[in-house]
Amino acid sequence: MSLVLYGHEFSSYTWKALIPLWANDTPFEFRSVEQHGEEFAGLTPFGQFPLLVDDGEVVAESSIIIEHLDRRHPGPNRWIPDGDAGLRARFFDRIFDLRVMNNAAVPVTDSLRPEGQRDPFGIEQAMTRLRRTYDWLEGALPDDGWAVGAPFTIADCAAAPALFYADWVEPIGPARPKLAAYRARLLAHPAVSRAVEQARSFRHYFPLGAPDRD
Template sequence: MSLILYGHEFSSYTWKALIPLWANDTPFEFRSVERHGPEFAALAPFGQFPLLVDDGRVIAESSIIIEHLDRHHPGPNRWIPEGDEGLRVRFLDRVFDQRIMDTAQPAVANALRPPEHKDPYGLEQAMQRLRRNYDWLEGQLAGDGWAAGETFTMADCAAAPALFYADWVDPIGPNRPKLAAYRARLLAHPAVSRAVEQARPFRHYFPLGAPDRD
């Protein structure tokens, strides 16, 4: 058995794949795209990371990587439960990827644009959507535990990097105490904390400036 994960230490979706690997103590080799760029490019179907290679088989997309691990390299933590609980986990996985992480991305992209190509209207529209999505999550989350209950699942693997970076873009704030507390619980999880620390040397890549509080 040989698992190789290609990604970048600062990448949110790379974190999402690293967290379950670390949490289950799954043996694998991490290859940074900064050091293995051509090798990664020859394998990646869309030029995007993370990318998992399992004995020569290429698996793309972070959610599919986690499902592959759950099926073929199970450990003490199961990432996608059976039945309706599994549907809830998959739904929240999509919420954190698409409604939080992807909705925060326009702020980063706008910061990288030259002044003549800034899009303040598009940015404000995206931030309004992000705040609405924060509010929805505030109403969905319990006061303790994880996204879909008492078990840490794929939904939490998605939530950790999404909320980590989204809060840098537009702070969750004190008016969403359950969401803020959930983010704090995520950052205290050993696998998430490891991802945060591994990425710390790359914080200068963040164009909006990385806060010192995390």
């Protein structure tokens, strides 16, 4: 077996793929695009990371990478539970990617635009959507444990980087104690903590200025 994951240490979606690999102690090699950019460029179909190469088979998109690991390289943690719990895990995976991470990325991307091409209206729309998602999560998450209950699933792999960075952009705040507590539990998970520490030296890359916390 030969597993190679290409990505960047500071990338949220790279974290999402690293967390299940580390949590299951799956043997793999991590190749940062900082050092392996040309190699990565010759493999990626879309120019985006993370990218998993499994004995020559290229697997793109973080959610699909996790499903691939669940099927081809199973470990003690099942990332996609059976039955209705699996549907709920996939649903939360989409919520954290599309409604948390993608909205939180809008002001970050906007800050990289040239002067005169920025979109404050688009940022406010994205933050409104993000706050609405925070409020929904406050009511939808369990009081303790993980997104779908006891097992740590694909939903939590998506939630950890999404909530880590989203809270930098739009703080969750004390009015959403359940969501804030869930974020804190995620950051205490050994695989998530490892991702946070591995990325720490790259915080100067955050264009809005990384807060002095976490």
